[in-house]
Every structure is written in structure tokens, then in C-alpha cells.
């Protein structure tokens with residue numbers, strides 16, 4: 499496996515703020531890595547360090563095996579698109595895309611073909627003579643992408659590249675960027691605070707909090723196996739249950755909630771009997787049933803609210819310990835006027851494997 503970008507214990511401080519705190523990451527060739535986290539967690543600063551716009555206080559940055567801490571941006575072989583993608587307004591689309599090629603001294607005769615190739619990749623063939631002001635927001639964004647990839651850089655850096663677009667267009671561009679990336683196979687690091695964007699685009703996601711990378715994994719690993727409450731809350735919705743480990747053997751970890759109800763989880767290394775522990779259950783892993791349906795995990799409660807959203811319905815169940823949110827697919831046709839079931843007793847049921855152990859304290 500060739501590593502295209504390697505960050506080794508990279509730290510960046512701005513006065514008292516540690517914007518990036520000992521971040522180590524390997525990005526293999528061809529991978530799309532998302533840096534995901536809330537505002538201010540250090541995503542942009544990390545990307546700017548890779549780009550060479552910021553110098554780290556500690557640690558090293560390698561691109562294709564070469565330490566680049568002292569190499570200026572224009573010699574790092576990068577393509578970049580930032581949220582304010584700032585096309586040159588007085589230049590045609592063609593000249594915008596050709597800019598990087600000319601800067602690099604690509605022979606004149608090769609420029610039109612390379613520009614056309616890049617334009618075709620972003621599906622803008624035929625628009626080269628227009629000016630940026632004559633394009634839609636999505637088209638301008640594609641020009642910015644074409645401009646970034648036309649030089650065939652080793653690494654593509656994207657900082658919230660779709661932030662300026664409305665939701666529909668953003669979703670469409672996400673799918674297109676993914677397809678483009680698969681076609682070109684270019685190693686990509688992109689920054690987003692949008693979990694769905696990360697899940698759609700990334701091969702792996704690095705979740706950041708307070709300048710640190712707190713978990714790295716495939717979208718499935720991050721969603722299905724979050725290691726902390728922060729990650730489970732940031733990606734998707736979680737029901738968090740707090741309790742005490744009452745027994746743990748090879749078969750199951752049993753947790754007692756404050757009410758005395760018990761839930762079971764797949765055993766993991768770490769938690770011991772008597773530890774306080776947090777577990778999470780995803781809303782779509784819970785089934786609602788009028789009676790305890792024989793599942794290992796069953797919490798009885800009262801149906802407190804129902805939100806019908808067309809494709810899915812969210813139900814809120816007040817149990818003795820917490821309010822659970824449950825998401826169910828609306829598979830069967832529903833009568834137009836279903837009787838309001840609020841207030842009735844229901845049972846929230848889920849499998850042992852769907853109880854995610856987050857953290858424990860002795």
C-alpha cells in the first residue's frame with residue numbers, strides 16, 4: 499500500500515488555541531478521506547497544513563514519501579478547491595481551467611486537450627467560452643473542480659467544496675464527485691461538517707474534536723462501531739443509556755439502568771463488573787411491539803410522540819430511564835387517518851449486537 503499523504507504527530511497552535519493536536523493520519527493512494535467534525539475542531543487548519551498554507555509547530559507532513567514541511571505549496575503537486583472557490587471572474591472558463599497548466603509551463607499545444615479532458619470529466623463540455631458569471635452555482639463549482647484536477651495532482655484537497663450550494667444540488671454534486679473520484683482515482687482529503695456528505699463521499703472518515711482525531715474508520719465502522727459518545731452523537735442519532743455493569747461473561751455484558759431494567763451488549767474488552775458505562779442504540783435498530791417480543795433487550799414505555807415523515811416514522815418512547823427515539827420504515831401502505839396511538843404502552847426491542855458500548859469508568 500502506497501501512502502500518498504502522511505501526517506505524523508502534527509500540532510499547530512494559534513496563541514493559546516491548539517487548533518491541531520498531535521494528529522497522525524495515513525492516506526493511502528486513491529483513498530478519499532473525510533475530515534469530519536464540528537465547527538472549530540481543526541479541520542481547515544489540518545488541510546491548510548497539508549497544502550502548505552500553514553506550517554506545523556510540531557510533526558511532519560509527507561506527500562508521496564517526501565517530507566514537505568519546507569516545500570512551498572506550489573511545489574507540493576496538489577489540487578485544491580475551497581468553499582470560496584473564487585474563479586477568476588474576468589477569465590473565460592477555458593482560461594480558468596488552463597491557469598494551472600500555464601503556471602506549470604505545460605507546452606501550449608497540450609493545453610486545449612487537457613482542458614477539454616478535465617471539462618468532460620466534470621460534465622461541462624461545450625461551456626469553455628463562457629464566463630463564470632454566466633454559469634449556475636453548481637456549474638461554477640464544477641469549473642473549480644476541473645481547475646483542481648486538470649494538472650493531475652498527486653492529491654486533491656477539498657474544504658467544504660459544496661458549502662455554497664443548496665441541499666439538492668449539493669447531494670447531486672456529492673454523487674458526481676464520488677463518481678469522478680472513482681474514475682480518476684485521485685487521492686483526496688476533504689473537509690466537511692456534514693455527516694451525510696462524509697458518509698456519501700469517503701472511503702474513510704477521521705472524526706475530529708478539539709484538534710484531535712478521535713476515531714478513524716470506514717463509514718460503516720464509524721456508524722456501527724462508534725467508540726465514544728461524541729462520535730455516536732455526531733454521526734447519526736443515538737439513544738444513550740447510562741448504567742452499571744452487573745455481569746460480564748463471554749456471552750454478554752449486562753448493564754443495569756437506574757430503574758433496575760437491564761440491557762445486554764456484546765462483550766468488549768475493558769468494562770468490569772461495577773463500572774459505570776454508557777451504551778448507545780441506533781433508532782433504526784429498535785423494533786416497537788405491543789408485547790415483549792422475545793428479544794433479549796426490551797424496555798417498556800409510553801408512546802409520547804409520533805412524527806410521520808413519509809418514508810419513515812419516528813416514535814418517541816418514554817421509559818422509566820430515558821426517552822427513546824425509534825425509526826421505522828413505512829413499508830406497508832398506511833391508512834390516511836391512522837388513529838393517534840399516543841399514550842399507549844409499547845415495548846422497544848432490540849438485539850444484543852445493536853447495543854454499542856461507548857465508554858466505561860471504574
Ligand SMILES: Nc1ncnc2c1ncn2[C@@H]1O[C@H](COP(=O)(O)OP(=O)(O)OP(=O)(O)O)[C@@H](O)[C@H]1O
Nearest residue numbers: 512515516517536537538539540541542543544691
Ligand atoms: N489564523 C488563525 N489565528 C488564530 N486562530 C485560528 C486561526 N485559524 C484558526 N484558528 C482557530 O483554530 C481553531 C480551528 O480552526 P479551523 O478553522 O481549523 O476549524 P474548522 O474545523 O475548519 O471549523 P469550521 O467548520 O468552522 O470551518 C479554531 O478555534 C479557530 O478559531
Ligand SMILES: [Mg+2]
Nearest residue numbers: 541542543689
Ligand atoms: Mg473550516
